[in-house]
Amino acid sequence: MSASPLLDVRDVSKVFTMGGVLSRKQIKAVNEVSFALSAKKPEIFTIIGESGSGKTTLARMILGSEVPTSGELLFEGKDIAARRGAERLAFMARVQPIFQNPFEAFNPLKRVDRYLASTARRFLNARTEAEMEGPMDEALQHVGLSLREVKGRFPHELSGGQLQRTAIARALISKPSVIVADEPVSMVDASLRMAIVNLFKRLRNELGVTIIYITHDLATAYYISDRIIIMQKGHVVEMGPARPILEAPQHPYSQLLKRSVLSFDGAGGGRITRSGREEVDTSAEALIKGRLKPAGDGRLVRVG
Amino acid sequence: MANDILTVEGLKAYYQMNYFGVEREVRAVDDVTMRVKANEIYGIAGESSSGKTSFIKVLAAAIRPPFRIVDGSVTYRFNGTPIDVAHAGEDEIAKIRWKHLSYIMQGSMSVLNPVRRVHSAFKDFAFRPMGLKREAFWEAVEAHLARLHLEPGVLRAYPHELSGGMRQRVTIALATVCQPEFIIADEPTTALDVVVQKDVLAMIREVQQALGSSVVFVTHDMSVHANITDRLAIVYAGRIVEEAPTRTIFTAARHPYTRHLVASLPRIGDTSPKPSLEGRPPSLAEPPAGCRFHPRCPIAIERCRKEVPVLEERPGGHRVACFRADEALSPAKVLHVEESLS
Structure with missing residues (x-):
């Protein structure tokens, strides 16, 4: 057997049980998802889906903060859910999260460099100020900031873009090999959005970090992704190389998503039309029971 | 011009604060002159903290201290009678509010009262301005909901029972049920998924065309502007820096x-x-x-x-x-x- 992949997701499902004893309801948030990330080739791996598609649940399982109901997630060959104590800490250092809203990720009453310092203390076992500041500054340099700019500042003293970049720098301190970014640009302005996604590209190219980019924005996904999976109601409906899929999606649901992207052709005509979701949903419902089949050019499409 | 429904001249609106003798002035709207024609969607694009929300607060005549109008006028012309909301009294504004001038707000969850059914919101907002008998009123409401592809049953629902897209459509129905001539829409689709967003935008356009209203549409998302607005103003740091037909903005800015x-x-x-x-x-x-x-x-x-x-x-x-x-x-x-x- 060849070297085990960096992250191996094997038939992972997650079922949430809601309600009391009498009105118990089971919700399948994630249904038999499988994919693998290679250790040799860092990439930007994108998970696309609407709210309720299970993309955040999948991300939480990758981070180890949710245990799958069935299936297993292996990080460097070892089950994520089975890691405890020092092993788990080592895993957390290697797989780091970035959250959606930078203004909510930081406590407004704490200086932002304290977050960086506590990360350095925890994962690098840094004890003195000098030991902490080296890695902190290095991480901030990677995102185009420096410790001098950030030190002693409160979150409200930084702009949204600087805060989101500080959040990314915090994730970089422990030198992770995977960063899980859950909708990192949906709360930032258009002009900052490109700064963040360009930064992801640079982290992949220069630091060799694999980024799991979770989004519902197909345009930025097209711009930065190497591979994508498209999820609908917990099922993967199409997965494979990003650009061919987004240029010519084959599954009806992927086609619906592509159609719903607001285009710039004929800007100002005011000729917006509805997405036609009603027609698609019925046909997709039948397809959900289907299987993922290879469809040439390296992609998998769910067919009935 | 005759078919301008809104004329803003030299508007300056500042937040003026005086805490413990320290005076601070935030110039959120600084010397804005613009007009909105009848039956058009006028877009306003800008980053957060560019003053776009402050500007529409003035347009909606929802100014509270420390926010003050320092200079200029904001004149609406409904049925030929001009009214300057920058200087009009509260009772004059109450007469036009909702009947002629309405507002689609961003967070649908914070517009609708979570512990009351949807119909009570319609009663609170629209019953008095519409001035109809009870039965005629509910008939009009249901006919209007159909325009937004909503079943009459949503009136009996609580807000949490509706999906995000349906809730946003309810708030649009609420804002347009009185058939106002002027609608202010503040980021109405920012919180929605791509597919739902496209449907809601298409419905805003359909309703606008059906009523012949004017809409001021505010969002930072340029792709939304490209698809829905007729003219577009770009706001930077409290000023309009460019304004043109939307097509021109995208092709010849x-x-x-x-x-x-x-x-x-x-x-x-x-x-x-x-x-x-x-x-x-x-x-x-x-x-x-x-x-x-x-x-x-x-x-x-x-x-x-x-x-x-x-x-x-x-x-x-x-x-x-x-x-x-x-x-x-x-x-x-x-x-x-x-x-x-x-």
């Missing part, structure tokens, strides 16, 4: 900020590197002297640091506030701000 916004849009099928703008929007409490964009502008000259450019009229209903508007902006200069490129 003159202001460097607008050009950057358009150039940085990612599109499916386009793999070229996209620039990102460095720096941050200026603080409105201490805006830079001269053109407020000059610290981030790739083509700023000495004059930009000293003088404030005025919004100049050009052919084709195009207005630009830039000394360098005629400068041919080479792609290399657009990209000069780009540092974080792969």
Whole structure:
């Protein structure tokens, strides 16, 4: 057997049980998802889906903060859910999260460099100020900031873009090999959005970090992704190389998503039309029971 | 002009604070002149903290201290009678509110009372302005809900029982049920998923066409503007820097900020590197002297640091506030701000 992949997701499902004893309801948030990330080739791996598609649940399982109901997630060959104590800490250092809203990720009453310092203390076992500041500054340099700019500042003293970049720098301190970014640009302005996604590209190219980019924005996904999976109601409906899929999606649901992207052709005509979701949903419902089949050019499409 | 429904002249609205003797003035809306025609969707685009929300607060006549109108006028013309909401009394504004001038708000969950059924919101907002008998009123409401593809049953539902898209459609129905001539929409689709967003936008357009109303549509998302607005104003640090028919903004913008916004849009099928703008929007409490964009502008000259450019009229209903508007902006200069490129 060849070297085990960096992250191996094997038939992972997650079922949430809601309600009391009498009105118990089971919700399948994630249904038999499988994919693998290679250790040799860092990439930007994108998970696309609407709210309720299970993309955040999948991300939480990758981070180890949710245990799958069935299936297993292996990080460097070892089950994520089975890691405890020092092993788990080592895993957390290697797989780091970035959250959606930078203004909510930081406590407004704490200086932002304290977050960086506590990360350095925890994962690098840094004890003195000098030991902490080296890695902190290095991480901030990677995102185009420096410790001098950030030190002693409160979150409200930084702009949204600087805060989101500080959040990314915090994730970089422990030198992770995977960063899980859950909708990192949906709360930032258009002009900052490109700064963040360009930064992801640079982290992949220069630091060799694999980024799991979770989004519902197909345009930025097209711009930065190497591979994508498209999820609908917990099922993967199409997965494979990003650009061919987004240029010519084959599954009806992927086609619906592509159609719903607001285009710039004929800007100002005011000729917006509805997405036609009603027609698609019925046909997709039948397809959900289907299987993922290879469809040439390296992609998998769910067919009935 | 005769068919202008809204005329804003030299509007200045500041937040004026005086805490413990320390005076602070935030110039959120600084010298804005614009008009909105009947039966058009007028877009306002700008980053957060560019003052766009403050501006629509003035348009909606929802001004509370410390926010004050310092100068200028905001005149609506409903049925031929002008009313200046910047100076009108509360009772005069109450007469036009909701019947002629309504507002689609951003967070549908905070508009609808979570512990009351949807119909009570319609009763609270629309019953009095519409002035109909009870049965005729509910008939009108149901007919209007059908326009937004909502079943009459949603009236019996609690807000949490509806999906995000349905809730947003309910708030749109609420804002348009009185058939107002003027609707202000503040980021009505920002919180929605792509598919739902497209449906809601299409419905806003359908309702606008059916009623013949004017809409001021505010969002930072340029792709939304491209698809729904007829004319578009770009706001930067409390001022309009460019205004033109939407098509012109996307094809022949003159202001460097607008050009950057358009150039940085990612599109499916386009793999070229996209620039990102460095720096941050200026603080409105201490805006830079001269053109407020000059610290981030790739083509700023000495004059930009000293003088404030005025919004100049050009052919084709195009207005630009830039000394360098005629400068041919080479792609290399657009990209000069780009540092974080792969």
